[in-house]
Amino acid sequence: MSDFIYEKDADGIVTVTMDMAGQSANTMNARFVPGMQDVIAKLRAEEDLRGVIFASAKKTFFAGGDLNDILATTRADAETFAYIEANKAVYRDLERLPVPVVAAINGAALGGGYELCLACNHRIVADDPKAVVGLPEVTLGLLPGAGGVVRLTALLGLEKALPYLLEGKQAKPQQALSEGMVDAVVAKDELIPAARAWIKANPDSQTQPWDRKGFRYPNGDALHPRIRQTIQVSSAMLFQKTRGLLPAPEKILDIAVNSMRMSFDAALRMESRGIVALMTTPECKAAITTFFFGMQAIRSGKVRPEGPQWKASKAAVLGAGMMGSGIAYAHARAGLTTALKDMEMARAEKGKAYSQALCDKAIKRGRMSEEARAALLDKITPVTDDAACKGADIIIEAVFEDIDLKETVIPETWKQLADDGIYGSNTSTLPISILAESCPDPTRFIGLHFFSPVDKMKVVEIIMGEKTSAETLRRAYDYVQQIGYMPIVVNDSRGFFTSRVFGTFMDEGMQLLQDGMSPAAIERAAWKAGMPVGPLAVSDEVSQVLSQKVRRTHEALDARLGVESDFGHHNTASARVVDAMIAQGRGGRHYGGGFYDYASDGTKSLWPGLSQFAQGNAEVPMEDAIDRLLYRQAIETLRCLDEGVLNTEVEANLGGIFAIGFPAHTGGAIQFIRGIGVDAFNARAKALAERYGERFAIPDAAFDRLRDSAAEAA
Incomplete structure (x- = not known):
């Protein structure tokens, strides 16, 4: 006793x-x-x-x-x-x-x-x-x-x-x-x-x-x-x-x-x-592994570099668009004083108004007081002058995903950074190591990839550049936790982790479209798989215009570097379908329509013109469609882990769920593989590759390492 x-x-x-x-x-x-x-x-x-x-x-x-x-x-x-x-x-x-x-x-x-x-x-x-x-x-x-x-x-x-x-x-x-x-x-x-x-x-x-x-x-x-x-x-x-x-x-x-x-x-x-x-049940094992022990590992700092705790007291966000405005709100909600900078004061003030709208909504729902709203909004200062950002402990660059623009903004604003401050780029796909070449001290430069909408997507992908120091990583990790978000640390590559995997989900929806599966059945397969939104619907939200711009940006980057990267190498359907959609004025929801038609009353329906993209009339079983949508993402996640883009299975699983929407009941992509069984998953992937293409193929060595890591953990 x-x-x-x-x-x-x-x-x-x-x-x-x-x-x-x-x-x-x-x-x-x-x-x-x-x-x-x-x-x-x-x-x-x-x-x-x-x-x-x-x-x-x-x-x-x-x-x-x-x-x-x-x-x-x-x-x-x-x-x-x-x-x-x-x-x-x-x-x-x-x-x-x-x-x-x-x-x-x-x-x-x-x-x-x-x-x-x-x-x-x-x-x-x-x-x-x-x-x-x-x-x-x-x-x-x-x-x-x-x-x-x-x-x-x-x-x-x-x-x-x-x-x-x-x-x-x-x-x-x-x-x-x-x-x-x-x-x-x-x-x-x-x-x-x-x-x-x-x-x-x-x-x-x-x-x-x-x-x-x-x-x-x-x-x-x-x-x-x-x-x-x-x-x-x-x-x-x-x-x-x-x-x-x-x-x-x-x-x-x-x-x-x-x-x-x-x-x-x-x-x-x-x-x-x-x-x-x-x-x-696999669902129980997945939930305990990911949502209890995995979250515990992140919160307790098991994947954080050792060192004293760091806290930012002043921040600056460059770009008052949707992402920059959302980041400023996240800062203010955590009590972090922030200068929200844009080229025009009207745009900077509009960025702050985004936070006010979120506060007003919270007040209506009884989740915020008038005093709390005033205190939050007082933390955000719209500015147009770089000097207003002087002495910032952390600067977040959140301008458009254009490498030339970023390479202009970064060195111009670097001088406003505190002597021991860190600089983060909110890029979603551009290599941090290349962007770091434009700043005076690459050791203090790091990727901080937020997700849209920032107020709801409480996760940040932290990207290490080739010269990013461990000290900068530790401070970035502490900053992300300071504002109440989950940090997922990855190493530099084209598209990093989340954008690579998310791109495969959208592409596989278009691959199914090319195979002759009805658009409604494709979206239904994603629903049955547990994805929050179907691949065609989410493509519209991202917009075909942005997808095309990202692809062309990387093509231009390849030409500049004299290399041919494998970023998006297997996303062949996306390239064909997206370009054709844009040519027909179907750029996505923001552009009036895409895979869906959008009515003035808020309803939507699949665009009848999608039948033009079918290259055949194959009978794709629903089971195959579900597996294709999930296996594409799981295989790309495994590639990221195998290549060293991802450091831990914990971050692979939690990042996939909270940033991409991989079905939570699986415990994340790598846990999904383990839940099925490494050998059983490999066998099914090979069967899919034989029937549908090499995008489902992955070397046996990757599975061997996954199997070995499980044995070591045991």
């Missing part, structure tokens, strides 16, 4: 303080169940026990299960089921004690931690915004398997419970109180006294509501007309949101609904079977 501090006072109330040895947080580790069994046995042996309080010696209350154990689980067998049942049995034993039990929640109680609270008769939480409660297991491809689905449904009723179960929502103290997830909110130092006082005032409150005779579910059971309607609507909305690609939400909804149709203990066993089934 070294992990549990057991103290009994003169009133017969026992306080059990959880303090897992050698850990910063309390978790369901290998010692948890035996320790809890010992605690419960000792409580049962007490002769004059009047009540029990569960508290924590850590900053958080309880963090839940050990995800490493879940990752290591490969079989949904009787042994795994027994393990889950043992974990939740201690909670059932706890709520069957003959005295009232109180959870004194001093900090975050999530997952298994909140399930422990649910097994208590009364829940008191500290008045601290960090003391959140919730069941986020669904975000990890799991379900709350220690009674969370069954108990929360019984406590709140189906309607109120579903958002917390299906979305993994977390509630701060006051919201948790109003929702009925906790029973009281007190000051942190009043937690234990308040728990003792409640036990003394409620000596006969030891029976849980669901164990009382005549228990009724709040707002009705599964047969109630209103609840039956909720079930129908929830099922439809869930499929619309997940597209049937995420097994966890479907399983949770099924268990929550059916738990109301059977005995409580039978429902708990059904819940155990549900989590066992989910633990071995």
